[in-house]
Amino acid sequence: MGRESYHHGNLRQALVDATVGLIEDKGPMGFTLAEAARLAGVSAAAPYRHFSGRDQLLEEVARQGFHDFALRLESAFDGGKPSALSAFLRMGQAYLRFASEKPGFYMAMFESGLSITGNADLTAAADRAQDAMQGASAALFERLAPDSRPPARMVANHVWAMSHGVVELFGRGRPGGRAPIGADDMLESGVLIYLRGLGVIPADPTR
Template sequence: MSRGSYHHGNLRQALVDATVGLIEQKGPAAFTLAEAARLAGVSAAAPYRHFEGRDQLLEEVARQGYLDFAARLEAAFGGGRPSALSAFLRMGQAYLTFASEKPGFYIAMFESGLSIAGNAELSAAADRAQEALLTGATALFARIPADRRPPPIMVANHIWAMSHGVVELFGRGRPGSRVPVTAADMLESGVLIYLRGLGVIPS
């Protein structure tokens, strides 16, 4: 790809796409802005038209990742049909699918050490993803008396942590390949055991 192939309107996205590839190859800390520019086919100075530096480019990758991630979670929940439980389990599978299909974005979001609070647009995108899980968790306990419901945010965060743990187990070096279950089965069984303990599922 020659320099100048990207016009002003899509240079920003070209740099994001290049950075995703570099993250997948090298990790979130081992690439430079110049490398992203070279991979995008532009001069080393070109990225500065859109980004102040490498960290801001990485934040944009994470922001786009969170938006895609949130949209997948929302679609998986699908209004809680046919039941809140089945919809919630679909959200867990959507989490695993995203991590598998978009590893560069996933790493930027969760493993790059970015400060989400320092970027309003990134923070809003991350909040949207958490809100999707919170909606699912709230629906799970709708039929349980209010005085017996656990805080939905606690449940959402526990499931998020469980999902992230399964991704790590079956992703980085694949230590999960040593166990006789799939990532999807491990996550679903773990979620069901957790929800049974909270009284969502009868013993």
């Protein structure tokens, strides 16, 4: 697969795909650029035509991951239909599905120790995901008086942290797998408790 991709001018993507597989097998810090090249079916020198080193290759994996992640979040919110709350909860499920379906990308995005701010394209992709969460958070507060609305960015970051925590608890054979409820229910109940505590939703919301 690697050599065929290379001969068709897709070496860059072949290296990304190989790296995703290596991350899933060994973690984001457990592989070398030479291993990615070998898995892609090219020489150890070939990756340097597209990437200055291993970290830049990881950054491209993370960028593609954030791009897909943002699209999934935006699609899940779907303009806040049929209600901002139900749409917001769908975004949480989309978050968990992404982490489950794209573990190599997820680890590159959140577990590799990369500096997002050092790469403009990566920053833009990550910001798009952040904007999706923040916009959805703001939509929850539209019925409240302006001076009663909690900061949308704060809420987005809190729910993002909660979502990440659920992924870490339940992912890859971790202790959450033995919990009496699943990851989806854990996240949804946590978000509802949090939003009720802020006074954003009533005790028995209509979705």
